[in-house]
Amino acid sequence: MALRVAVIGGGKFGEVHLRTLRQLQWDGLTELRSLCRLNAEALERQAAEYGVRGYTDYREMLAREELDAVTVCTPDHLHREMALAAIDRGLHVLVEKPLDTSVAGCQRILEAAAAQGVLLQVDFHKRFDPEHRAVERAVRQGRLGRILYGYAWMEDRIEVPVDWLPRWAGHSSPAWFLGVHFYDLVRWMIKSDAAEVVARGRREKLKSELGMDAWDSVSAHVTFRNGAQFAFQTSWILPRGFEAVVNQGVRLVGTAGLWEVDSQDRGSRSCLEGAGMQTWNSNANREYEDRLGRPRLGGYVIESIEDFARNAALVKAGTPLADLAGRYPGGEDGREATRIAEAVHQSLATGQIVTL
Ligand SMILES: NC(=O)c1ccc[n+]([C@@H]2O[C@H](COP(=O)([O-])OP(=O)(O)OC[C@H]3O[C@@H](n4cnc5c(N)ncnc54)[C@H](O)[C@@H]3O)[C@@H](O)[C@H]2O)c1
Incomplete structure (x- = not known):
């Protein structure tokens, strides 16, 4: 079963998350379910474009949607509350860099993820x-x-x-x-x-x-x-x-x-x-058309988000999190950069x- 995923934050970089998760949906790996952002007009446009349900309140979205994973793409100083809320519900989380703007906040997030046994990945795409x-x-x-x-x-x-x-x-x-x-x-x-x-x-x-x-x-x-x-x-x-x-x-x-x-x-x-x-x-970001003529993105900016989806899908399918340890930028890495x-x-x- 595909990874059911939502995006919180649909701004400049949230759009990149949406496009990446949609192209993984074309490949059968993800099911992009919902998006949360504040601007209702932009939300309506993106919800139609990506075929997802739109929310302006992420708590409502987390309560209503059946999800496996969430990506957090809001301004840096808001990552913590959203990551913690998603982890609390047992969801795998990709958080944009920086994980949080305080070491104490990062520590809280990574302890919460460890306690819930969920994947916590940070989007350090370099x-x-x-x-x-x-x-x-x-x-x-x-x-x-x-x-x-x-x-x-x-x-x-x-x-x-x-x-x-x-x-x-x-x-x-x-x-x-x-x-x-x-x-x-x-x-x-x-x-x-x-x-x-x-x-x-x-x-x-x-x-x-x-x-x-x-x-x-x-x-x-x-x-x-x-x-x-x-x-x-x-x-x-x-x-x-x-x-x-x-x-x-x-x-x-x-x-x-x-x-x-x-x-x-x-x-x-x-x-x-x-x-x-x-x-x-073009190592970072390149736009091309796939064999069906659909506009796709490639490059390491995209691969980093895809990596999270692939890791989360593996864990969902039963791979122990411990088998992936050290193979992706995780909570400790987020904390040390912060x-x-x-x-x-x-x-x-x-x-x-x-x-x-
Ligand atoms: N990996 C990268 O190279 C890269 C590049 C750019 C930005 N980023 C990171 O991505 C994150 C977002 O940056 P951006 O440039 O897209 O910012 P942005 O300002 O364009 O978008 C922020 C989004 O968050 C939403 N938002 C704000 N408060 C919210 C709330 N309370 N509930 C729900 N949604 C809320 C806004 O509605 C908007 O859609 C930042 O952490 C930034 O550092 C990463």
Whole structure:
């Protein structure tokens, strides 16, 4: 029997969840049942488009629908209450990154999931990039030697805080919105937790020029328990004319070698009237038509959501959760990425080095 699934949050990224779960429905893996979001007009449109029942109250949806799993795609600071409510009902849950904006909140969620015996997965999709998988494997096989240092960067064009997230960019930051992806990725690649964090940030453009109470950029330096030192640069104020919505990369240097992955360097570019120069990271996201001419999405952004659905379907069919342990980004991973982001904000606020 297909995995009965609902989505909470139908905004910019909720749409990606809906499309992914619908294409899995075409394949017979899922049955997309319902969607909850606040804007009634948008809800009606999406409910019709995806053939689901619509709700504006997620508690009502959870009470009424017969579900196996839920994906949570609401603003970061709301994930906890929705994840806990779904777990309480014994549902498998995929939570968008960050799992929660406090370590204590993450701990509550992961303890609740463990107590209920349900799958808790966090959408850290950078782990699904084949280039990143190659790095993780090489590090695990010792081919880079002992990792000494590295850096990672993730930057968005300014339309992300200004046009996409005008209601909650102030609750977030480049560290929460972008940094957690790479805090998790590096932690996963080098198999070590953070020991010490120091961060500095700028509030020039969004706050001073545009009146939004948000950081422009956050630079964090993290020393991991194995001694590796990483610099993480995040920002969301790249000009609208920049060649891609996202610019990102990671570089690791060890005693026996180095590895670099740069998302702007993947060889696919276009220049179309009205759209300017565009660089495509088709590893992340690509649109194509399937054999029946239906528009499908591919790439690691999609595979990460699919991975959750496949894991949940396996567990539903009787596979013990323990058999999947360590094979997907779970609650502990969510908590450790949040631990770094929380320390980053503590250091931003106090100017101090934070020891974890
Ligand atoms: N994995 C990624 O690369 C990626 C990319 C973008 C966003 N995200 C994450 O996805 C999440 C959503 O981001 P977004 O850009 O789609 O935000 P958004 O503002 O576009 O959408 C938020 C959605 O949540 C709904 N919502 C808000 N409060 C609600 C409530 N009380 N009950 C029910 N629904 C509620 C809104 O109606 C809206 O549909 C965030 O956690 C964000 O960090 C992840």
